[in-house]
Amino acid sequence: MKNDILIRNAQLLNTPGKKMSIAITQGKIAVIAEKIDGQAEVEIDAKGMLVTESFVNAHLHLCKVYTLQMMDEAALKDYHSDGMGKAMTAIELAAQVKEKYHHSWILPNVRKALAQAVLYGCTHVRAFADVDSKARLEGVQALIQARDEFTGIVDIQVVAFAQDGIIREPGAKELMHQAMELGADVVGGIPWIEYTEADIREHVCIIFDLAVEFNKDVSMLVDDAGDAGLRTLETMAVETIRRGWQGRALAHHARAMALYPTPYFQKISALLRQAQMGVVSDPHTGPLHARVRELLANGNLVCLGQDDISDAYYPFGRNNMLEVAFLCSHLLWFTSRQDIHTLYDMVTVNAARCMGLKDFQIKVGAPANLVVLSQPDVVEALRFHEAPLYTVSHGKLVDAEKYHHIAIG
Template structure:
């Protein structure tokens, strides 16, 4: 007798259903045999997957869309200036409420690991204090990593240098920089050197916002890779965006990709927001607003796809459904082949888990913590197409959320299966 049993789940790419037995919070059986538990659920043949990993979002800006001012142009630069105003009115309660709501939106869609950047360009570090509290309150249901992120730069806003240290001492997991937004290239490099020095000193990992600009002269990714190798930090550094890589000439791009591989960087693409904020200054042809996802993946780089903003001045949409980001990512990266779907799934699960440091405890295997989701669909193509919510979400063997699958009831269908009144 197990503590819990989830019956009739299907593993990806398998036809037969299996039953999962859970004991002491861990997978204790995955079998076609009939098993019994003190509590039992029927997954009706839904696919079982490890929880998704969201590698890049913002819980301080989240759900502020239209809260004070709308972004009329939709550009990144207007968004930054709106946020500059909005953050003067932050209170801890305000951030806790919005962050908690956004985390629930992500969890409903199967995300149980979240890495969030918090802007430290506020002298009171209000948002950071609030998110440290959220991390504590929600520790039982999800794992939250907090990046200390200097939105206004580390050199352009020198006060952020001391705030970065303060943020780490308060409990931030990682340090960041935003080199392409510093005033000069030299200041961009200096900001990265500062960021790495603090990471080294405090034994934190690095997650840089890198080259989020359609400028083939924005060449900070090579600097991030170089500093990673020099500081012996291979495997503990992430770079988000890396848009400029898409604009580099081919020989230079290939050189940088090899350097990224050598430094064991994780690259995070954010296709929802970047598809709309990039390419704004192009006439035609317009850039696709995404890094070289396929080239990086093919070269063996640990590439992730993230949802990023949820209803902020930077991006007015987003429901917390990371499958929307995967869907957009595979379009922009030309990865619609059958074999590509496996890669896209890796980019919202195992690759993030690797960067999160979860390898030993992540996946559907006997002995590992019973963290998993079940999701309606026949295969990955079905899941990416329909982007359904999870039917069950388990954390350490406990059911934390469930959603009834959508079912449409037809009332006007004629006998030849055409909707009455529809033209043919």
């Protein structure tokens, strides 16, 4: 059988010093060997450069991309204030832009951000769309349309996200149900935004009720403020176990973890393992972040996310997960060679595990999602954080030129 794609002279992570070839047929990796005879429809000479799994972004507020220009910087200043004590105020200020929400202008922004993902070798994104009385279902509709448009290029998991709360936000519960009926892939919550402990517990229960009803995974932004007393990560983990949703729930941010007393942190770490819950950290978008190194040392699953692209919370971002890893190397002081390899895993295979992706690795029989980089090793890849030379998504070579025009449009 003639191969669809044949990559020669590839440096793989697990075969240092050897140049390997990879044959791709019918969307899957068919052969990995030092030498593969025959030809293919598409042949790529990697010239000794690094070839790895493609990049994965487990956290992106995709409905908000490029909205910073539509508002002032009050929310940005509060969210980035020392100690993150004004995080709730920042969210309330950021909500103002949603009064203007309409899928007609959200969708072009979404397309641009996803085109950048393509250019930077990111083939899978967990994308949040706000659902509340202001945003209504405009963001969800735009993201679902984009998901369909980018099928086979970027896999998008659309998260129906109750950004402004459920109990405190009139109509949010009903809108969340409608969003799931429309076809959202993940149920998203933010329990810490509620006013009381009772409301927090009810918020978490409602999210899991929806997850069970629609048989969907859960993502929640937990403890995203400078308050050592926040315990929504614990509440989420306990409910995950109670509902039998182990391996299907993902925690995002958990910034208050930075302030937890060590004994409580150790208890939470163990609880996360029992719940089989990963944590997505975004250290570049806020002054506090989860205790990434300690979580990893304890055997917890951790990955990195882009979080924001030019919105009320962060002025930069371009869906370049190598850039995210580079920034986090400085913020987390992950600078040894092993640290840098760990960062790389957190934007590839670990992020894929957090999103529930199966067989996301370079092995025979796995779906062919990979990148050919412009550097020979992981350290140099992070140093330059350049776009890949080639991206293979779902077994097909991506037409980078096509998406370049969308990305700059």
